[in-house]
Amino acid sequence: MVILIYARSPTDAVWLEGLLAKIPHLKLESHVCSTAESMDACFSSFQPCIVLVDATSNDGESIQIMNKYILLNPKSAFILLMDAENEHLRHEALEMGIVDFLTKETLSHVVLEQTIQEVTERKDQELELLGHYKNLEKLVFERMAALWAEKELAQNAHCATSAFLSEISHELRTPMHAVLSFTELGLAQISPQDPIRHFLLRIQQSGQHLTTLLDHILDLAKLESGKVEFNFQPGNLLDVVRAAENGLSSLLCNRDICLDVVPTNISPCLTFDHEKMLQVVINLLGNAIKFAPPGSRVTLFFSEEILPDKGIGVVLNLHDSGPGISEEEADAIFNKFVQGKKNRSRIGGTGLGLAICREIIAAHKGKIWATTHPNGGALFSVWLPRHPIVSSGDNDHPCKQ
Numbered sequence: 001m002v003i004l005i006y007a008r009s010p011t012d013a014v015w016l017e018g019l020l021a022k023i024p025h026l027k028l029e030s031h032v033c034s035t036a037e038s039m040d041a042c043f044s045s046f047q048p049c050i051v052l053v054d055a056t057s058n059d060g061e062s063i064q065i066m067n068k069y070i071l072l073n074p075k076s077a078f079i080l081l082m083d084a085e086n087e088h089l090r091h092e093a094l095e096m097g098i099v100d101f102l103t104k105e106t107l108s109h110v111v112l113e114q115t116i117q118e119v120t121e122r123k124d125q126e127l128e129l130l131g132h133y134k135n136l137e138k139l140v141f142e143r144m145a146a147l148w149a150e151k152e153l154a155q156n157a158h159c160a161t162s163a164f165l166s167e168i169s170h171e172l173r174t175p176m177h178a179v180l181s182f183t184e185l186g187l188a189q190i191s192p193q194d195p196i197r198h199f200l201l202r203i204q205q206s207g208q209h210l211t212t213l214l215d216h217i218l219d220l221a222k223l224e225s226g227k228v229e230f231n232f233q234p235g236n237l238l239d240v241v242r243a244a245e246n247g248l249s250s251l252l253c254n255r256d257i258c259l260d261v262v263p264t265n266i267s268p269c270l271t272f273d274h275e276k277m278l279q280v281v282i283n284l285l286g287n288a289i290k291f292a293p294p295g296s297r298v299t300l301f302f303s304e305e306i307l308p309d310k311g312i313g314v315v316l317n318l319h320d321s322g323p324g325i326s327e328e329e330a331d332a333i334f335n336k337f338v339q340g341k342k343n344r345s346r347i348g349g350t351g352l353g354l355a356i357c358r359e360i361i362a363a364h365k366g367k368i369w370a371t372t373h374p375n376g377g378a379l380f381s382v383w384l385p386r387h388p389i390v391s392s393g394d395n396d397h398p399c400k401q
Helices: 010-021 036-045 061-072 087-096 109-189 196-224 237-247 249-254 274-291 353-363
Strands: 002-006 029-033 050-054 077-082 100-103 233-236 258-261 269-272 297-307 311-319 367-372 378-385
Touching: 002 010, 002 036, 010 029, 010 050, 010 109, 029 036, 036 061, 050 061, 050 109, 061 077, 061 087, 077 087, 077 109, 100 109, 109 196, 196 353, 233 237, 233 274, 237 249, 237 258, 237 269, 237 274, 237 311, 249 274, 269 274, 269 378, 274 297, 274 311, 274 353, 274 378, 353 367, 353 378
Parallel strands: 002 029, 002 050, 050 077, 077 100, 258 297
Antiparallel strands: 233 269, 297 311, 311 378, 367 378
8 A cells, every 4th residue: 555645844754654664564655755846756656545644834835735636636545634723724624625634642553554444445435436426427428328319310210201201292292183183174074973973073082081181291291390480479269269160160060060169257368370270179170070979069168277387378178979089099199190999990080180289289388188078078178378479499490401
């Protein structure tokens, strides 16, 4: 074990070496320094386990020595030899990182041996703990780097998928418009009794469905890529509901569905994009009409709710008397190309409408979710904040070029 002694007084240095010589079984190797220059030379040549700093002369240089070398040599344990009455020096040395204190009046080789053993064990434990900490820090850093890499990879794949779907949709729209145009031309030129009319109507219906799918793919791709501009303005959600009801009046009439808008004292005046919110309400109301049994009612009502980390907001609730939403599907139905298993067999759809709704509501700093109503049927809820919406800007979007 290498011990470095810093002592300005040659007498004190010889005395300390004499005490160390009385501890033969520890196999100590001591070196003496009396100046800062000699300390530099020693530390550049070897790493001492223990550094004994004699501060009994109280000339201020020992403070400078400790302040410099404790920071530069964290593996060495510094022990301060001082006068018993110098409490100011004790507190100052503690702040610097001294591990133990010895007083010259009570120092013996027995006390010195015990102190060296205790300090060495403590320093070994400290270094072991530091090693574990650095290893843990390294593992955390590597894991975080791996997670960031996975996130970036997934983000790039997500953006590439959106770009691909957008490109494919554009490429398919032109021939699909040609198919629909020629179908309409054929329907206009044949008689209602012509058997070919049935096939043309099927082509027209399928083409319109595919066109709707392409439109939804384009809408979703633009939303996910951050290329959609939102025009947030103060407005009344009731106006949006009435506009959606007018737009779906023929569907309501055909299925004999009554839309019941429950009167409320809650003010639905918020800040939102009127066109985008109309798209959301039309989608939700259209689904409710499709899934509700003919002759039943669809209920729309408002409520207020405080969400954690979001504050107070207004909730637009839409309840139908259809088959409802299973608990395991409540989140999945908002993903792309996902439909509830109960409805897939009898109700058509693109599987993109709710995904589009989720993106629009997210841009409004809101939340959308679905549950099964206690009285049966599905309950869709859209939460929008009371406070004005501040757009984060398109440049923050991960897919924005």
